Amino acid sequence: MTGKRGEPVRSFWIWFLFLVLSWLCAFVPVLQHVDPDQLPWRLGSSAIFFTGFFLAPLFRVRPAMLFVTLLATSVFAVISLWPASTDATNPYVLLVYSILAGKAAYRLSAVHAACVGFVLAAGAMVPGLLGYSGFPWLFLALYAVILAIALTLYRTIWSRYEESAVRNETLLSEYRNMKRRLISDEQHARQEERAQVGRDIHDSVGHKLTALLMQLEVHRMHADGDTAEVLKGLKALAKESLEETRNAVKSMKQQETSGLPAIIGLLRRLESESFMRVNLTARHGALTVPLNNIQSIAVYRAVQEAMTNAMKHGSAREVHIIFEAPGGGLFRFEVSNPYLRDRKAYREGYGLKAMRERMEEAGGELHVSMYDNQFIVRGTLFMSKLTGEGDR
Numbered sequence: 001m002t003g004k005r006g007e008p009v010r011s012f013w014i015w016f017l018f019l020v021l022s023w024l025c026a027f028v029p030v031l032q033h034v035d036p037d038q039l040p041w042r043l044g045s046s047a048i049f050f051t052g053f054f055l056a057p058l059f060r061v062r063p064a065m066l067f068v069t070l071l072a073t074s075v076f077a078v079i080s081l082w083p084a085s086t087d088a089t090n091p092y093v094l095l096v097y098s099i100l101a102g103k104a105a106y107r108l109s110a111v112h113a114a115c116v117g118f119v120l121a122a123g124a125m126v127p128g129l130l131g132y133s134g135f136p137w138l139f140l141a142l143y144a145v146i147l148a149i150a151l152t153l154y155r156t157i158w159s160r161y162e163e164s165a166v167r168n169e170t171l172l173s174e175y176r177n178m179k180r181r182l183i184s185d186e187q188h189a190r191q192e193e194r195a196q197v198g199r200d201i202h203d204s205v206g207h208k209l210t211a212l213l214m215q216l217e218v219h220r221m222h223a224d225g226d227t228a229e230v231l232k233g234l235k236a237l238a239k240e241s242l243e244e245t246r247n248a249v250k251s252m253k254q255q256e257t258s259g260l261p262a263i264i265g266l267l268r269r270l271e272s273e274s275f276m277r278v279n280l281t282a283r284h285g286a287l288t289v290p291l292n293n294i295q296s297i298a299v300y301r302a303v304q305e306a307m308t309n310a311m312k313h314g315s316a317r318e319v320h321i322i323f324e325a326p327g328g329g330l331f332r333f334e335v336s337n338p339y340l341r342d343r344k345a346y347r348e349g350y351g352l353k354a355m356r357e358r359m360e361e362a363g364g365e366l367h368v369s370m371y372d373n374q375f376i377v378r379g380t381l382f383m384s385k386l387t388g389e390g391d392r
Contacts, residue, residue, distance in 0.1 A: 018099070023092075025090070025092035026090050026093045027046060030080075030083070033084040035084070042079075042080055052070070052076065053073055055069055056070060063112070067108055067112040070103065070104050071116055071119065074097075074119045077097070077100060077123070078120070082132075093124070097121075097123065100120055101117050101147060104116035105155050106154075125140050125141075198248075201248065206246065209241055209245065213238050216234050220232055277318040277319075278318075278319055278321060279318070280321045280323075281321070281323070282324075283322065284324070285325035286323040286324050289325045289331045291381075294361070294362050295363070295364075297362075298358045298381075299333055299379065301354075302335075303335055305352070305355045306377040309351070309377075310337035322334045330382050331380070331381040332378065333378070333379050334376065334379075336377075337375055339374065352368060355377075364379060364381035364382065365379070365380050367379075
């Protein structure tokens with residue numbers, strides 16, 4: 001999960017390093033032939049260029065600002081790399097312009113990307129028309145056409161890929177919802193069947209045992225000696241059978257799950273009610289840990305509070321939950337979710353304090369941390385305390 005979220009950041013720095021190397025190869029030869037009077041504004045234009053490139057990712061959700069930023073960046077790139085003499089042309093200038101054109105084609109709409117491309121194409125062609133060193137006009141035109149076709153194909157393929165990814169994610173979400181409904185319907189049908197069997201037992205066997213008790217009591221009242229004692233014993237046996245039947249009917253009306261399976265069932269309902277995507281991992285030994293009722297409630301409430309925090313402060317409606325019992329010595333759970341980048345620190349409020357107190361009462365501990373753009377809640381229950389005070 002961390003790797004996937006880190007890919008855009010790594011991609012930015014890789015392309016930025018590539019751009020810096022290309023820029024140095026294109027800009028250093030210009031500085032060697034530039035007049036001292038031109039040096040300040042060329043360096044200033046270069047600084048503005050890199051500032052615009054750095055600010056561009058901040059405007060990904062604001063297309064208009066992103067277009068203005070990339071357009072200004074392209075203009076200052078042309079100013080900074082404007083030829084200073086009639087010497088041989090530098091091919092790295094075209095490489096810098098190509099990187100900017102690719103970024104515009106990837107981030108902007110077709111019309112806005114065409115505007116940025118027009119500025120860059122003009123920056124490559126106009127110096128040659130004005131007598132400066134430059135590539136042949138026919139070569140630049142052919143290069144611009146080939147680059148435009150390549151970027152258009154890339155944009156089309158990438159758009160189809162994103163549409164396919166969204167469609168697959170929608171289908172996966174529908175599949176999960178359908179599977180969840182099937183499980184819920186199956187549990188409901190099983191519970192209804194158990195309730196029906198319980199009613200049948202109560203209506204038939206229970207009533208007959210009650211009638212038998214009444215008849216035995218009537219015969220015992222009219223019997224003498226040994227016969228009365230025998231009838232009394234039969235009455236006690238019938239009464240015990242009736243109590244066992246009632247207990248069996250009562251147990252059939254109750255859910256048979258407890259411990260971690262019950263927590264997982266609650267998480268399914270919480271996921272559907274909160275419209276959150278829950279990625280649950282139960283590692284070796286986690287499903288067989290004998291959590292009692294107090295500990296199960298503590299774990300569930302902690303996970304629920306962590307999911308509530310993810311809904312309020314997370315940058316995505318998605319959480320990753322891990323249950324594990326390493327070596328059988330303890331039971332651990334971890335809830336992690338991406339948080340907003342502008343959230344520098346967190347303040348422990350009532351929810352986190354109550355979560356910590358509940359875990360300590362259940363014989364465990366709780367740790368909350370923020371690391372690598374993740375808000376992480378870790379809880380631990382020690383095995384030596386799992387069957388201790390909580391069972392009394």
